Amino acid sequence: MILTLAGGVGGAKLAQGLYQVLGSELTVVVNSGDDFEHLGLSISPDLDTVMYTLAGLNNRETGWGLAGETWNFMAMTERLGGETWFRLGDKDLAVHVERTRRLAAGETLAAITISMCARLGLSCAVLPMSNGRVRTMVGTDQGELAFQEYFVRRHCEPRVRELRFTGADAAAMTPEFAAAWDGSDLKALVLAPSNPFLSIAPILALPGVEARLRARRVPAVAVSPIVGGKAVKGPAAKILRELGHEVSALAVARQYQGLIDGFVLDREDAALAFQAEALGMQVLVTDTIMRDPESATVLARQVLEFAEGLR
Amino acid sequence: MILTLAGGVGGAKLAQGLYQVLGSELTVVVNSGDDFEHLGLSISPDLDTVMYTLAGLNNRETGWGLAGETWNFMAMTERLGGETWFRLGDKDLAVHVERTRRLAAGETLAAITISMCARLGLSCAVLPMSNGRVRTMVGTDQGELAFQEYFVRRHCEPRVRELRFTGADAAAMTPEFAAAWDGSDLKALVLAPSNPFLSIAPILALPGVEARLRARRVPAVAVSPIVGGKAVKGPAAKILRELGHEVSALAVARQYQGLIDGFVLDREDAALAFQAEALGMQVLVTDTIMRDPESATVLARQVLEFAEGLR
Numbered sequence: 001m002i003l004t005l006a007g008g009v010g011g012a013k014l015a016q017g018l019y020q021v022l023g024s025e026l027t028v029v030v031n032s033g034d035d036f037e038h039l040g041l042s043i044s045p046d047l048d049t050v051m052y053t054l055a056g057l058n059n060r061e062t063g064w065g066l067a068g069e070t071w072n073f074m075a076m077t078e079r080l081g082g083e084t085w086f087r088l089g090d091k092d093l094a095v096h097v098e099r100t101r102r103l104a105a106g107e108t109l110a111a112i113t114i115s116m117c118a119r120l121g122l123s124c125a126v127l128p129m130s131n132g133r134v135r136t137m138v139g140t141d142q143g144e145l146a147f148q149e150y151f152v153r154r155h156c157e158p159r160v161r162e163l164r165f166t167g168a169d170a171a172a173m174t175p176e177f178a179a180a181w182d183g184s185d186l187k188a189l190v191l192a193p194s195n196p197f198l199s200i201a202p203i204l205a206l207p208g209v210e211a212r213l214r215a216r217r218v219p220a221v222a223v224s225p226i227v228g229g230k231a232v233k234g235p236a237a238k239i240l241r242e243l244g245h246e247v248s249a250l251a252v253a254r255q256y257q258g259l260i261d262g263f264v265l266d267r268e269d270a271a272l273a274f275q276a277e278a279l280g281m282q283v284l285v286t287d288t289i290m291r292d293p294e295s296a297t298v299l300a301r302q303v304l305e306f307a308e309g310l311r
Numbered sequence: 312m313i314l315t316l317a318g319g320v321g322g323a324k325l326a327q328g329l330y331q332v333l334g335s336e337l338t339v340v341v342n343s344g345d346d347f348e349h350l351g352l353s354i355s356p357d358l359d360t361v362m363y364t365l366a367g368l369n370n371r372e373t374g375w376g377l378a379g380e381t382w383n384f385m386a387m388t389e390r391l392g393g394e395t396w397f398r399l400g401d402k403d404l405a406v407h408v409e410r411t412r413r414l415a416a417g418e419t420l421a422a423i424t425i426s427m428c429a430r431l432g433l434s435c436a437v438l439p440m441s442n443g444r445v446r447t448m449v450g451t452d453q454g455e456l457a458f459q460e461y462f463v464r465r466h467c468e469p470r471v472r473e474l475r476f477t478g479a480d481a482a483a484m485t486p487e488f489a490a491a492w493d494g495s496d497l498k499a500l501v502l503a504p505s506n507p508f509l510s511i512a513p514i515l516a517l518p519g520v521e522a523r524l525r526a527r528r529v530p531a532v533a534v535s536p537i538v539g540g541k542a543v544k545g546p547a548a549k550i551l552r553e554l555g556h557e558v559s560a561l562a563v564a565r566q567y568q569g570l571i572d573g574f575v576l577d578r579e580d581a582a583l584a585f586q587a588e589a590l591g592m593q594v595l596v597t598d599t600i601m602r603d604p605e606s607a608t609v610l611a612r613q614v615l616e617f618a619e620g621l622r
Contacts, residue, residue, distance in 0.1 A: 072380075073405050077405040080430050082408075098393045101351040
């Protein structure tokens with residue numbers, strides 16, 4: 001069993017590669033700090049991105065949402081004067097309506113996700129990090145913003161000063177997450193190439209998770225989401241800069257110092273390998289850009305072999 | 312000002328004709344006993360049918376829902392194992408989501424409906440009968456069923472024994488409904504060709520409405536929804552039979568005895584005119600089948616002239 005911690009798009013790509021290699025031997029635990037309530041619906045953007053990607057339903061052009069999506073709900077909402085800054089496709093909406101209904105009926109987010117993944121034909125486990133309510137709040141030069149307000153409505157334009165994961169103190173790992181971690185069949189932990197501050201940090205902020213990672217009994221490896229001083233996708237580079245870090249894969253390695261045994265760098269950043277190794281981790285240099293499911297599978301195999309060699 | 316009481320499809324057709332003739336001089340008060348909560352959404356089927364029809368957005372083939380509708384939400388809901396017996400189109404869904412959100416935010420059903428109608432370009436008022444919760448319950452040979460369970464899920468198949476309008480005792484007319492009735496500019500009341508038991512009766516069941524109608528100071532006319540012993544649309548004939556009435560326009564006239572001054576019969580039922588008149592109402596015999604908006608407008612003009620002559 002391989003346990004992967006992931007956020008949205010970048011994490012979903014590597015998770016898809018791992019799924020191709022591992023099938024049911026994979027558990028993906030997804031950040032739920034980006035979750036929010038909108039139009040009365042409970043929306044879990046990262047969870048849905050991973051679920052859609054692993055099910056092969058994701059829209060590869062946009063990087064979010066479903067392929068072949070239609071927008072008639074959104075057009076009618078606009079006509080009625082409703083809020084349209086967060087785009088909800090007609091198919092995508094079914095997931096939010098069904099999830100909202102089932103949460104209201106008392107089911108956990110994990111149980112609902114497991115059931116939906118089964119319905120979509122997935123054989124691996126995709127889980128939210130917690131059934132509790134954790135909300136990423138972005139402290140900016142324009143005040144504190146709920147994550148989706150910052151990310152989607154304000155297009156990441158405000159300058160980030162700090163990040164808070166409200167509710168994380170009181171939220172527990174989902175029982176399935178803890179069980180996967182504690183399972184005797186766990187072989188390695190993989191931190192996907194997701195934003196370390198926005199996607200991985202909320203998972204590590206749950207009580208006990210960082211301590212578990214420090215006390216790990218299996219190898220942990222991370223794949224850098226920063227390549228050549230730029231984020232492959234999303235605001236990771238901008239946030240690194242605004243929080244006072246250098247914008248490089250090395251800054252990511254520093255975030256994970258003591259938490260991982262191996263770090264995967266892109267060939268473009270090969271010159272950083274020595275400095276990363278000085279942080280107490282082994283380094284794999286390879287092609288990390290996942291242009292399609294095939295290259296994600298190639299990377300996944302390399303990451304798994306790398307982790308295997310660290311045991 | 313003309314005040315019309317209406318249910319779904321048949322009522323919406325005459326309301327559309329009246330709207331063509333009267334424009335902003337029309338107020339349509341719609342049954343909300345068919346309203347229900349489904350998939351966590353507040354759905355008002357009759358209100359939406361009237362709103363869509365007056366806005367020219369209705370689907371004329373199906374008799375419900377929106378023209379040019381798509382069904383991707385429903386298909387994805389089915390894939391996720393959700394409930395699909397009540398068909399919700401992608402555009403239609405925007406109305407339910409927006410209404411549910413605004414109800415949760417404390418707006419009244421009337422205020423939301425008025426706002427939506429304005430957004431859809433309507434110049435007349437379309438109002439729910441009440442902001443309170445009234446639910447039509449159908450007592451059948453298979454037990455008591457919520458209205459949409461009977462009507463949509465069970466296709467009106469169970470045998471009806473009685474109808475209850477739960478909550479009607481404690482529900483008030485919407486203030487806008489009462490104001491239209493009390494306005495010095497009110498010229499006539501029109502009971503649309505809707506199901507007398509399922510669409511008009513819930514409105515009459517609100518405290519004071521039937522008493523107002525008995526004490527009316529302007530003419531009230533009704534259009535028969537039964538033509539030639541058959542319902543033009545829906546289960547009216549079946550329900551008349553199961554409740555022990557003869558299946559004819561005359562049975563409708565008897566339901567309204569003392570409440571109306573004039574009754575509009577289809578030419579096919581001309582032979583019933585004498586018996587209807589014996590109930591203390593004047594009778595107009597004309598073509599009442601509304602095949603298109605034009606024939607609805609012709610009928611509306613005749614109904615208005617008929618009412619005018621009764622003053």
